[in-house]
Amino acid sequence: MTSRLADVEQTLDLPPGYTLVALRELGDAFAHGCEIAASAGAGTLVWVRRYDLVEFAVVLEPDEALATARRAFFAGMNALGDAISSHCPPEREVGFDWPDAVRFDGGLLGGARLGWPTDCAEEEVPAWLVFGVILRAADMVHVEEVRAASGVSMLSEGFEMIDTDAIIESFARHLMTGFDQWRERGFEAVARNYLARLAVGKAGEIRAIDVNGDLLVRTAVGKGPPERISLVDALARADWYDRQARGPRLG
8 A cells, every 4th residue: 555645644554456645634635636547547545534523535447338337326325334243332223315425323323425537438438437425423522412312423323533543544445346246247236236335216116226326116916117216416416515614404
């Protein structure tokens, strides 16, 4: 691992193939990742050193058209879910809201975003993708006490402070495993793992992820085409993300 840190002693123990870029507290990992992705290359992991948030982003270099390459988002979500599960207190549940929100025991913990070059056509191979994550590690100091009390944070849910960095390290390893699984067993294995954590819908629903990443929903007795829920539209909304606070929504 190559590390590029400015006046920083603390670092992360990442697997080979990753390059660490650490930002100070006011940095934006996702924005910076998208800014440097073209020159930094695959495996660059941008990390913002904050005590109240777990914030990082990783650069990916897909080898297929943008329309299907966005499915890498689900490999990222699986890696994130596995990383949280491996460090959380026992018998607690990590779940997803379509497609990008992460819940812990039902409370909103954070979520993920996906970036790609704005000038890349759907049928073109993008030069890069950026998968960005923000999780609430501790109650955020810039919000009112009443609102903060309604949020879910890792520390309030029984995680140890040391686990926040370990979750990023664990994510990096799980992501590599997830892409290996994709290559060996096909995307269906990735989709199955993601759907297992997706919030339960109506009774009898049958769900799948289409080749372009959209969610397809059928009823057990339904006829005709399935309901299609757009991945791109949902990623654009990022309903879990509070843009003003630059963190997970509260409440």
